[in-house]
Amino acid sequence: MTRQCWLLTIAFLICIGITLSAAKPRLLIVSLDGFRHEYLSQYSFPTLNRIQEQGVKTRHGMQPTFVTMTYPNHISIATGMYEEDHGIVHNRFFDTKLQKAITFGTGDEGQWSDPKVEPLWITATKQNKKAAVIHWPACHNEFHGIRPLAYTKVYSDAVPFREKIDQAIDYFKNSSFDLAMIYHFEPDKQGHVYGPDSIETYTAIMRLDSDLNYLLIRVNKELDDDLNIMIVSDHGMANTTRIVQPFLEGYINQTAVETNMLDGPIFVLTPRPGYFNEVFNGLRRIPNVTVYKREDFPEKYHYAKASHRLGDIIVIPNGSDTMFSRALTTVVPSKGNHGYDNSIPSMQAIFMAMGPDFQQHLTIDSLKNGDIYQIACHILNLVPNPYATAGSLKNLTHIFRERNNQSSQLLINVSLIILLVLFTFIQ
Structure with missing residues (x-):
C-alpha cells in the first residue's frame, strides 16, 4: 500500500472514531430514597x-414493587425483576437455605446464587460498558463472579449528596464511563422521623433540589449536556x-412460632408444628388487617414465591397507617412509614428523565x-x-427520541474536509 493510501486510511479511521465517540450514549440514574410522588404537587x-418540564414526567408517579421498602425496590429497579424473583423480600430477612440473615450490608455469602438475577451494572459490565455504582444497595456484592468497574465498598449515610454527584461526573468526564448509579438516603430519613408532611421533610427536599441544580450545572459545563439523567425513588x-x-397484645403466643419473623409494614411468621391453626386464628382477631396463608397471598403482588425467605403466614394492614412489631415491650411508631400496598397514591415513587435520548416536554401517565x-x-x-420480566418498553417507546446529531454531523464534516485536503495534497 502506498504512503498516500495509508494516509487516507488513517484519516478515514479517525473520521469513524470521531463519529462513534460523539454518538456514545451515557446514563446517570439517581435514586432519592422515600421521595413520594405527591411531594411534587404538594x-x-x-x-x-x-427537569420535569424539559424532559419526561409522570402524572401519577412510578409504581414500586411490593413490599414497598428500600432494599427490595432498589433491587427491582436495578434488575427489572419482581421481589419474589430476585429474592429480596424485606430490608432484613432470614434465608432458610443459607441459614443466614440477609440485610443491606451482607457480604458475598451466597445470597445471589440464582444466575437469573442480574443488576443493570452487571448487564453493562458483561457487555463491555464501564459502570460505576455509588452507594446503591448490593453494589458491594459480587454477582456470579462479576463486579462493575467502580463501586462503593462500604455504605455510609455520612457521605453528602454533592460528593456522590462529584464522583459520578468525574467518572463520565475523566474515565469515559457509560453508566453511573447513585443512591441517596434522603428524604426517607426525615419522612420517618418527622412525617411526610413535616417542615423537616420539605427542607430536606429543597436541599436536594439545590444539589440537583449543582448536578445540572456541572453536566452543562463539563459534559456539554450530553448526559441522559433519570431521577427516581424507591417508594413513597x-x-x-x-x-x-401481636405478642404483647395477646393475639398469639411467642412459643407457638419460629424465631424468624418479618415485621414493620407487614407481619410474616411460621408457626411451630401443630400450632398453625392456633396462630392463624389468633392473628385473624387483630382488627383491620388481612391474614393470608403464604400460598394464598394475592398473585398481583408478585411476592410469595420466595418461600425460603418468607414465613407460612403473611399479615398486611387494610390501610397505610399501621405498623407491626414483634417486641414484648411497648413500642412507639415513627411518624412516617412505607411498605404498604404498591397501588395506593402515598406509596408511588417519582420518575423524571431528561437528556439527548429522551423526548422533551412529554407527560406520561405512569410506569x-x-x-x-x-x-x-x-x-x-x-x-x-x-429474566427481567417485571418491566417492559411496550408502552414507553414514545419517551425516546433520536439523538441530536448536530454535533456529530459537524465533526463528520470537519473530518471530510480533512480527507479532502489530504487527498488534494497527495495528488
Missing part, C-alpha cells in the same frame, strides 16, 4: 420542576398512627419501576437479561 421545587411515605404488637432496567438497556444499547 410543593414547588425549582430544579425538579425544570405515609403517616403512621397505629402499631400492632413501573421494573421498566427502569429496560429503559436503561435501550439507551445504552444493551441486550437485557431475559
Whole structure:
C-alpha cells in the first residue's frame, strides 16, 4: 500500500472514531430514597420542576414493587425483576437455605446464587460498558463472579449528596464511563422521623433540589449536556398512627412460632408444628388487617414465591397507617412509614428523565419501576437479561427520541474536509 493510501486510511479511521465517540450514549440514574410522588404537587421545587418540564414526567408517579421498602425496590429497579424473583423480600430477612440473615450490608455469602438475577451494572459490565455504582444497595456484592468497574465498598449515610454527584461526573468526564448509579438516603430519613408532611421533610427536599441544580450545572459545563439523567425513588411515605404488637397484645403466643419473623409494614411468621391453626386464628382477631396463608397471598403482588425467605403466614394492614412489631415491650411508631400496598397514591415513587435520548416536554401517565432496567438497556444499547420480566418498553417507546446529531454531523464534516485536503495534497 502506498504512503498516500495509508494516509487516507488513517484519516478515514479517525473520521469513524470521531463519529462513534460523539454518538456514545451515557446514563446517570439517581435514586432519592422515600421521595413520594405527591411531594411534587404538594410543593414547588425549582430544579425538579425544570427537569420535569424539559424532559419526561409522570402524572401519577412510578409504581414500586411490593413490599414497598428500600432494599427490595432498589433491587427491582436495578434488575427489572419482581421481589419474589430476585429474592429480596424485606430490608432484613432470614434465608432458610443459607441459614443466614440477609440485610443491606451482607457480604458475598451466597445470597445471589440464582444466575437469573442480574443488576443493570452487571448487564453493562458483561457487555463491555464501564459502570460505576455509588452507594446503591448490593453494589458491594459480587454477582456470579462479576463486579462493575467502580463501586462503593462500604455504605455510609455520612457521605453528602454533592460528593456522590462529584464522583459520578468525574467518572463520565475523566474515565469515559457509560453508566453511573447513585443512591441517596434522603428524604426517607426525615419522612420517618418527622412525617411526610413535616417542615423537616420539605427542607430536606429543597436541599436536594439545590444539589440537583449543582448536578445540572456541572453536566452543562463539563459534559456539554450530553448526559441522559433519570431521577427516581424507591417508594413513597405515609403517616403512621397505629402499631400492632401481636405478642404483647395477646393475639398469639411467642412459643407457638419460629424465631424468624418479618415485621414493620407487614407481619410474616411460621408457626411451630401443630400450632398453625392456633396462630392463624389468633392473628385473624387483630382488627383491620388481612391474614393470608403464604400460598394464598394475592398473585398481583408478585411476592410469595420466595418461600425460603418468607414465613407460612403473611399479615398486611387494610390501610397505610399501621405498623407491626414483634417486641414484648411497648413500642412507639415513627411518624412516617412505607411498605404498604404498591397501588395506593402515598406509596408511588417519582420518575423524571431528561437528556439527548429522551423526548422533551412529554407527560406520561405512569410506569413501573421494573421498566427502569429496560429503559436503561435501550439507551445504552444493551441486550437485557431475559429474566427481567417485571418491566417492559411496550408502552414507553414514545419517551425516546433520536439523538441530536448536530454535533456529530459537524465533526463528520470537519473530518471530510480533512480527507479532502489530504487527498488534494497527495495528488
